[in-house]
Amino acid sequence: xxxxxxxxxxxxxxxxxxxxxxxxxxxxxxxxxxxxxxxxxxxxxxxxxxxxxxxxxxxxxxxxxxxxxxxxxxxxxxxxxxxxxxxxxxxxxxxxxxxxxxxxxxxxxxxxxxx
Amino acid sequence: xxxxxxxxxxxxxxxxxxxxxxxxxxxxxxxxxxxxxxxxxxxxxxxxxxxxxxxxxxxxxxxxxxxxxxxxxxxxxxxxxxxxxxxxxxxxxxxxxxxxxxxxxxxxxxxxx
Numbered sequence: 001x002x003x004x005x006x007x008x009x010x011x012x013x014x015x016x017x018x019x020x021x022x023x024x025x026x027x028x029x030x031x032x033x034x035x036x037x038x039x040x041x042x043x044x045x046x047x048x049x050x051x052x053x054x055x056x057x058x059x060x061x062x063x064x065x066x067x068x069x070x071x072x073x074x075x076x077x078x079x080x081x082x083x084x085x086x087x088x089x090x091x092x093x094x095x096x097x098x099x100x101x102x103x104x105x106x107x108x109x110x111x112x113x114x115x
Numbered sequence: 116x117x118x119x120x121x122x123x124x125x126x127x128x129x130x131x132x133x134x135x136x137x138x139x140x141x142x143x144x145x146x147x148x149x150x151x152x153x154x155x156x157x158x159x160x161x162x163x164x165x166x167x168x169x170x171x172x173x174x175x176x177x178x179x180x181x182x183x184x185x186x187x188x189x190x191x192x193x194x195x196x197x198x199x200x201x202x203x204x205x206x207x208x209x210x211x212x213x214x215x216x217x218x219x220x221x222x223x224x225x226x227x228x
Contacts, residue, residue, distance in 0.1 A: 009155070044158070046216050089158065100146070101146060101209055101215070102173065104160075107157045
């Protein structure tokens, strides 16, 4: 069935360093790839997403890259700050007309940014 | 935070009891989803609904039931048949069609005593 693998499960970086989280998906028909940030006890919130017609997208300190051939995508956070500490989830779905839009989530990465 | 609410925030249940978790949205979203979150396992889809009076099983539907009588409401019942119901339950909604974000509710933490 559809599957998304996410690595690493935990990541610790010094403030100011970069963090990279990687995901691999199994369904080649997937075309929408969001990233969610979840703080302890709170709801996941979308931080960035990318569609399959684009190879890279950037929003300030956050960027996502997509390699459709290899079926993997990555989240890059530069100049990390303590408030970036949270659990990050990647997801994949088949979006658009006739599709359900249901998300298949990775297992999550706990990011700790040390001051 | 998106107009999607869940209640209660915390719920305690005795073994053998059914409980119903509420999810309401005022975003006029067509599709609604229920996820279960356990530590280290990400979010797993329980049920989803794309239109009123229609819903489909997700990956872990056994022991759960839902209804979608109104567009804005998608309650989840955790039945006594669910063997390990203690978890954090998240409801989400989105507009139908391509390119639309799923918005999450604040979640309900269910504990079986």
